[in-house]
Amino acid sequence: VVEAPLTIAAVTEALSAAERTQRRRVEAPPPEPRKPMAEGRLITVMAAKGGSGKTVFASNVATLLARWGDPDRVVIADADLQFGDVALVLQVDPKHTVVNAAKEGEKLDAQFLETVLATTASGMRVLAAPLEPAFADEVPTVTYTRILGMLREMFDYVIVDTAPSLDERLLAILDKSDTVLFVVDMDLPSVKNAKLALETLRILNYPANKIKLVLNRSNSKARLDVDEIERSLRLPISASVPSDGLVPASINEGIPIVESHPKSKPAKAFEDVTRILLEARQQPQEGQKKRRFGR
Numbered sequence: 001v002v003e004a005p006l007t008i009a010a011v012t013e014a015l016s017a018a019e020r021t022q023r024r025r026v027e028a029p030p031p032e033p034r035k036p037m038a039e040g041r042l043i044t045v046m047a048a049k050g051g052s053g054k055t056v057f058a059s060n061v062a063t064l065l066a067r068w069g070d071p072d073r074v075v076i077a078d079a080d081l082q083f084g085d086v087a088l089v090l091q092v093d094p095k096h097t098v099v100n101a102a103k104e105g106e107k108l109d110a111q112f113l114e115t116v117l118a119t120t121a122s123g124m125r126v127l128a129a130p131l132e133p134a135f136a137d138e139v140p141t142v143t144y145t146r147i148l149g150m151l152r153e154m155f156d157y158v159i160v161d162t163a164p165s166l167d168e169r170l171l172a173i174l175d176k177s178d179t180v181l182f183v184v185d186m187d188l189p190s191v192k193n194a195k196l197a198l199e200t201l202r203i204l205n206y207p208a209n210k211i212k213l214v215l216n217r218s219n220s221k222a223r224l225d226v227d228e229i230e231r232s233l234r235l236p237i238s239a240s241v242p243s244d245g246l247v248p249a250s251i252n253e254g255i256p257i258v259e260s261h262p263k264s265k266p267a268k269a270f271e272d273v274t275r276i277l278l279e280a281r282q283q284p285q286e287g288q289k290k291r292r293f294g295r
Contacts, residue, residue, distance in 0.1 A: 040152040043159050043277055044177040048193035050164040052185040053216040055080075056247060056257075057273070058161035059089045061181070062124060063256040064274040065157045071123030073156040077148060079173060080163040081136035084129025087118065091254030094118040094128035101127075101147055102139040110154055113147065122259075127151065141169045145176055152176075166197050171204070179280045180211045181273065184233070186224050195232055211235060212276055217243040238276055241269040 045058040058076060066074040078084035078098075087094050096116040101108055117125040127147070130136055151158045160177070162170050174180060184194045202208070213233060215226070218240035230237055244266045250257040258267045 038156075040155045041157050041178045041277075042148060042152055042176055043157065043179045043181065044162060044173055045160065045181045045183065046162045046170065046174075046197075047164050047183040047185075047190075048166070048197040049185065049190045052164070052183045052190055053241075053247075054164070054181075054183045055085050055089055055161050056251065057181060057183050057214065057216070057241070057270070058159050059086060060256045060258045060267075060270040061274050061277065062157070062159040063122065063258050064271060065159070065277070066122055066124040067258075068274070068278075069156065071120075072125075074159070075117065075125040075127060075151055075155045075157070076159040076161065077127040077151065078129035079144065079160050079169065081129050081139055081144075081169075082133040082163065084161065084163075086161050087126060087128040089251055089254065090120050090124075090126060090256070092118045092120055092126050092128070094126065097128045097130050097135075098144070098147065099130050099135050099138050102143045105143075108147070108150070110150055113150055113154070125155070141172050144169060145172045148173065148176055166200060174201070174206065177210065179277055181277075182211050182213050182235075183216055184213060184229070186215060186217045188224070191224065191229055191232060198233055198235065208235065212238040212273075212280070214238055214273055215240040217241070219243050239269060239273045241266050241273070 043061070045054045045061070047054040062074055062076040076086055076090070078086035080086075081098070086092075095118070098116070101113055101116045104112055117127055119125055130139070148158060148160065160173055162173060182194065182198070184190055198211075201211075213230075213235045215229070215237055218226075219242040226237060226240075242265050244257075244264060246261050246264050247257055247266050250260045253260060257264060258270050261267055
């Protein structure tokens with residue numbers, strides 16, 4: 001601050017001080033990239049049929065992990081590179097997408113990746129899908145899995161929302177995952193597709209203990225027998241989320257139901273799902289037979 005009366009010497013000194021401060025800001029090194037306390041957990045949300053609610057699962061689970069912990073330590077990545085809706089569901093208008101990160105190629109580092117991430121109102125980070133389907137080809141599978149590996153080193157939890165297709169990208173992501181939330185809707189086509197997908201994963205020797213089967217719209221009018229679904233899929237159902245008109249309303253509002261209606265039955269069910277993930281983190285992962293799907 002230059003105090004009155006003004007003198008040429010005082011003004012000159014003030015300008016010099018301001019210049020020195022600005023120079024220090026410009027010359028200061030960029031902040032160190034974030035690092036989790038331990039290697040982050042990669043949690044993949046998948047479904048074998050579109051419209052099964054996997055994006056709703058992914059966004060609500062990520063929101064709860066952020067709320068129960070540190071929002072700045074949770075990131076959700078949209079791996080549906082053609083028609084991803086994570087940014088829309090979380091009411092985020094991303095300035096950058098995964099395409100910007102992929103274009104860096106081998107030069108990509110944690111500091112640049114940090115600038116690509118969007119931030120939700122709660123502080124959670126988002127790696128958005130491309131803005132147009134045609135841009136999906138600019139993100140090779142090997143590049144995407146490398147980006148996920150970097151996020152895992154930067155955050156405590158990496159939630160990945162995937163496309164409803166059993167392709168090379170999904171298999172590569174599954175290979176990197178600690179836990180898989182397999183969402184099955186309460187209708188015959190969804191159960192049939194889930195059975196085909198799970199049989200494929202068994203042929204590929206994917207560890208069954210990584211997969212957590214979760215039912216969506218468990219109280220729907222389809223009235224499928226839950227025990228029969230478990231027998232057909234040869235996996236126990238870990239959790240169920242009931243159907244409720246509040247869920248589509250929360251999607252249209254861009255606010256996860258665990259925030260807009262935290263006392264609702266679906267919100268409580270999502271809390272159960274999230275607790276399963278927290279418990280899985282405490283369980284040892286030894287003795288699992290793994291296959292490198294990305295090769």
